[in-house]
Amino acid sequence: MTDLAADARKVQKSWKDIDLRAVAPFLALALLLILGAIANPNFISIDNLLNVVTRSAFIAIIAVGATFVISAGGLDLSVGSMVAFVASLTIMFMNSGVIADPATMIAVAMALAIVIGSACGLANGLITTAGSIEPFIATLGTMGIYRGLTTWLSQGGAITLRSPDILSLYRPAYFGAVLGIPVPIIIIVVTAAVGAFVLNRTRYGRHVLAVGSNEDVARYSGILVERVRTITYVIQGLCVAVACLLYVPRLGSTSATTGLMWELQAITAVVVGGTALRGGVGRIWGTVCGAFILEIVGNIMLLSNFVSEYLIGAIQGAIIIVAMLVQRSLVRKS
Amino acid sequence: MKMTAGQPSIVPGGPLLEAVALSKSFGPVEVLKDVSVAVDPGEVHAIIGENGAGKSTLMKLLAGHLQPTRGELRIDGKTVTLTGPVDAERRGTVLVHQEILLAPDLTVAQNVYLGRELSKGMVVDDRAMNEGARQAVRNLGADIDPDVVVRCLSIAQRQLVQIARVLLVPHRVVIFDEPTASLTPIETRALLKVIADIRAKGVGVFYISHRLPEVKQIADKVTVLRDGRVVARHPANELQPVDMARLMVGRDVAKLYPDRHAEGGRQTILEVEDFSVPGFAQHVSFQLGKGEILGFAGLVGAGRTELMEGLVGLRPGRGAIRINGKPRQFPHVDASLKAGIAYLSEDRKGKGLLLAEDLRVNLTLASLDKFRRSLQIDRAKERVALDRAIGEFDIRAGRKDMLVSQLSGGNQQKLLLAKMMMTDPSIIIVDEPTRGIDIGTKEQIYKFIAALAAQGRSIIVISSEMQELIGICDRIMVMRSGRIVGAVTGEHMNENEVVVLATGVKSGEAA
Numbered sequence: 001m002t003d004l005a006a007d008a009r010k011v012q013k014s015w016k017d018i019d020l021r022a023v024a025p026f027l028a029l030a031l032l033l034i035l036g037a038i039a040n041p042n043f044i045s046i047d048n049l050l051n052v053v054t055r056s057a058f059i060a061i062i063a064v065g066a067t068f069v070i071s072a073g074g075l076d077l078s079v080g081s082m083v084a085f086v087a088s089l090t091i092m093f094m095n096s097g098v099i100a101d102p103a104t105m106i107a108v109a110m111a112l113a114i115v116i117g118s119a120c121g122l123a124n125g126l127i128t129t130a131g132s133i134e135p136f137i138a139t140l141g142t143m144g145i146y147r148g149l150t151t152w153l154s155q156g157g158a159i160t161l162r163s164p165d166i167l168s169l170y171r172p173a174y175f176g177a178v179l180g181i182p183v184p185i186i187i188i189v190v191t192a193a194v195g196a197f198v199l200n201r202t203r204y205g206r207h208v209l210a211v212g213s214n215e216d217v218a219r220y221s222g223i224l225v226e227r228v229r230t231i232t233y234v235i236q237g238l239c240v241a242v243a244c245l246l247y248v249p250r251l252g253s254t255s256a257t258t259g260l261m262w263e264l265q266a267i268t269a270v271v272v273g274g275t276a277l278r279g280g281v282g283r284i285w286g287t288v289c290g291a292f293i294l295e296i297v298g299n300i301m302l303l304s305n306f307v308s309e310y311l312i313g314a315i316q317g318a319i320i321i322v323a324m325l326v327q328r329s330l331v332r333k334s
Numbered sequence: 335m336k337m338t339a340g341q342p343s344i345v346p347g348g349p350l351l352e353a354v355a356l357s358k359s360f361g362p363v364e365v366l367k368d369v370s371v372a373v374d375p376g377e378v379h380a381i382i383g384e385n386g387a388g389k390s391t392l393m394k395l396l397a398g399h400l401q402p403t404r405g406e407l408r409i410d411g412k413t414v415t416l417t418g419p420v421d422a423e424r425r426g427t428v429l430v431h432q433e434i435l436l437a438p439d440l441t442v443a444q445n446v447y448l449g450r451e452l453s454k455g456m457v458v459d460d461r462a463m464n465e466g467a468r469q470a471v472r473n474l475g476a477d478i479d480p481d482v483v484v485r486c487l488s489i490a491q492r493q494l495v496q497i498a499r500v501l502l503v504p505h506r507v508v509i510f511d512e513p514t515a516s517l518t519p520i521e522t523r524a525l526l527k528v529i530a531d532i533r534a535k536g537v538g539v540f541y542i543s544h545r546l547p548e549v550k551q552i553a554d555k556v557t558v559l560r561d562g563r564v565v566a567r568h569p570a571n572e573l574q575p576v577d578m579a580r581l582m583v584g585r586d587v588a589k590l591y592p593d594r595h596a597e598g599g600r601q602t603i604l605e606v607e608d609f610s611v612p613g614f615a616q617h618v619s620f621q622l623g624k625g626e627i628l629g630f631a632g633l634v635g636a637g638r639t640e641l642m643e644g645l646v647g648l649r650p651g652r653g654a655i656r657i658n659g660k661p662r663q664f665p666h667v668d669a670s671l672k673a674g675i676a677y678l679s680e681d682r683k684g685k686g687l688l689l690a691e692d693l694r695v696n697l698t699l700a701s702l703d704k705f706r707r708s709l710q711i712d713r714a715k716e717r718v719a720l721d722r723a724i725g726e727f728d729i730r731a732g733r734k735d736m737l738v739s740q741l742s743g744g745n746q747q748k749l750l751l752a753k754m755m756m757t758d759p760s761i762i763i764v765d766e767p768t769r770g771i772d773i774g775t776k777e778q779i780y781k782f783i784a785a786l787a788a789q790g791r792s793i794i795v796i797s798s799e800m801q802e803l804i805g806i807c808d809r810i811m812v813m814r815s816g817r818i819v820g821a822v823t824g825e826h827m828n829e830n831e832v833v834v835l836a837t838g839v840k841s842g843e844a845a
Contacts, residue, residue, distance in 0.1 A: 039365045187732040203702040208692075210699055216685040220648065221700040222757075282691060 010259035020330045025273050025289040039304040052299045057184035058243045060291035067237030068232040071282030073212040077139040080262035081139040081146035085119050087244040088159045088254045100163045114241045121237020125230030161252035170249040196284040212257040212279025272323040350538040351507045356405035359549040366562045373538035376680045377572035380541045380549045383559035384772035389542050397424030397429035415740035426506035434492045436484045444468035446499045470498035475524020490516045490634035509540040515770045516796040518633045558566045591805030592784040609653030614640035629807035630796040631832045636797045637816040646670040646677045676759035680766040686750045689739035693731035694720045723752035743776030800829045
């Protein structure tokens with residue numbers, strides 16, 4: 001996590017209010033943990049916390065990709081539908097039986113998921129850049145397309161992994177653990193570490209932030225703005241594919257409602273994590289923290305009896321608004 | 335004084351607006367100290383000083399954008415506290431901002447009347463507003479279609495629209511904060527005439543400018559600020575521009591422009607032949623020699639910026655470009671940067687620098703390839719480069735990690751120059767390099783440009799300041815309506831010659 005440390009150091013030096021904004025999501029997370037412990041002693045147990053973090057994996061991983069898109073001044077509304085589409089195709093391929101050996105089958109299916117995810121992301125990227133269509137509209141369109149294709153593939157029902165051999169071999173990818181740490185948590189950390197490295201440490205990451213900060217300045221500096229933007233969508237597609245690789249072994253089934261509203265959750269995680277929706281500022285670890293916050297709020301609501309769990313969606317919606325208000329007030333103090 | 339005719343309590347002949355011992359601090363920093371200024375009816379009072387001397391702060395206090403820490407404002411001799419710019423406008427004090435504050439997607443007329451739209455019954459009266467806006471702009475000596483969206487206008491045209499908008503407010507005191515910074519001589523002349531007109535109506539004018547000959551021409555009284563204090567105040571007819579410069583800087587400005595010796599028979603490095611940028615420049619041909627400083631003069635809208643943007647791949651253009659005899663095509667700036675051409679935009683805040691980032695990130699943005707250590711960016715190497723750039727270009731930053739938005743305009747320009755020099759270009763195109771920059775920094779920029787030319791680099795300077803082009807260039811190309819209409823060199827390089835070519839007035843071609 002050297003990236004995290006370096007990032008915090010840089011921020012501390014540059015401006016007081018930015019410092020606050022970078023730290024705010026982590027403070028909120030700590031506050032929630034305390035709140036949860038007060039509400040229900042079971043909450044703070046290691047088992048429960050590992051469970052909560054594991055369940056945040058899908059959103060956390062997708063949101064890492066969303067951090068790239070949003071930092072570059074874009075937006076991707078299609079991620080939830082893309083999960084359903086990519087996972088469905090992956091399961092259908094596994095069901096096709098073109099490869100007899102279960103292990104080989106899983107490896108090829110995983111590679112296929114990565115390719116499809118990247119291709120979906122590339123499509124989003126090219127529509128927004130080469131087609132110069134507002135990302136909101138472009139991905140609203142592909143959101144409908146990916147969701148519709150999934151509904152058609154499943155004929156309105158479910159697509160279920162039929163081979164018990166494959167399922168039993170693949171299950172540990174979600175339910176397994178290494179040294180007591182569940183695999184999904186490891187995947188979150190690895191994805192975020194790679195993401196933070198790319199965004200904060202590499203030339204490409206610097207270009208992403210420059211494009212999001214001021215497209216004209218980036219263009220006049222010789223940066224290939226369209227290419228940088230397109231690649232952020234490909235990264236988003238890759239992250240969706242990685243999330244699918246965890247999703248398939250968990251349920252072994254998809255339907256037309258898979259990943260519904262996940263785009264809202266991913267964008268919420270990014271914004272709660274301190275990334276500016278207008279672009280130019282990206283905080284990968286903040287995003288992961290934001291995804292934890294969303295899941296923990298839901299968990300606290302389940303464990304306590306204060307609020308009906310049917311209100312989770314409303315609470316998550318409120319969180320994004322509160323997070324924006326907090327960011328705004330931190331800026332005004334300068 | 336017809337505007338105050340209904341108020342008998344006013345002492346005739348007293349100042350319209352008076353600041354008494356104003357001080358303003360931002361945190362521990364006192365940027366203005368005991369400054370007193372006043373403007374009488376029908377008087378143009380120029381406030382001059384280097385960047386950071388406190389001129390803009392003083393004007394913002396007068397126009398209600400800021401509250402003074404100490405001291406008071408008097409309008410017609412009565413002490414007032416302004417609650418904000420709207421309050422100031424209600425009392426007849428209007429400010430023409432240095433920055434352009436217009437809605438880019440609205441038309442000229444919609445901007446001019448924004449917030450005070452004319453209406454006909456339930457709907458806005460577009461026809462009346464268009465006509466009013468056209469007239470308001472025409473009064474400033476320009477002809478801009480009121481139906482065009484502001485996004486399509488050049489910076490100078492936007493500046494004129496902004497002035498037109500402000501002058502529509504009923505006013506008794508008008509404050510101009512560097513109104514001519516982006517205007518050409520013709521437009522400047524028209525604006526000065528407008529100021530003379532409103533002065534004749536008994537309006538008081540505060541006028542800030544870095545262009546001292548202009549101050550000499552229009553002002554009745556000159557107040558010089560240095561480090562937040564008034565260091566001198568004289569009737570304008572007792573001062574020559576050179577005296578003003580001396581008072582501003584606090585020392586003798588011996589020579590603004592560096593000494594350069596003209597060389598004959600330069601080796602041609604860049605050849606442009608029959609180059610067109612659709613809608614902006616047609617069939618342009620010119621050559622640039624090694625170590626040469628070539629000026630591009632012309633009126634606003636002559637297509638100089640667009641031509642250069644087309645050459646480096648920022649706009650679609652067609653024609654032949656040869657570098658050292660080899661034909662080249664630049665589909666994107668990336669390609670022209672690699673070929674050794676750097677273009678510094680006239681819009682340093684909008685297109686040159688990332689204002690919300692620090693100096694280091696900005697410095698290396700165009701040359702990140704040089705700062706790679708395997709996959710990573712080598713931050714230590716970036717810091718070394720920043721230290722060197724700060725020394726080399728005398729960038730004055732309080733802290734190295736401050737944001738670029740906190741730098742003064744002059745230091746931003748130096749940083750932009752440093753940034754583009756990181757790409758080690760052999761051809762440097764600078765667009766309005768000294769716009770809105772104080773005289774001390776201007777002198778430095780000229781020295782840098784001359785030094786770069788002495789290193790054997792070739793430089794193209796686009797500027798609306800004729801004196802500047804004549805002072806530093808070896809040769810000046812003059813453009814009019816997208817075409818090169820002439821070149822001046824040697825003893826022919828004088829303002830008159832250039833203006834005649836730029837306007838086409840003498841040859842009778844101009845409309």
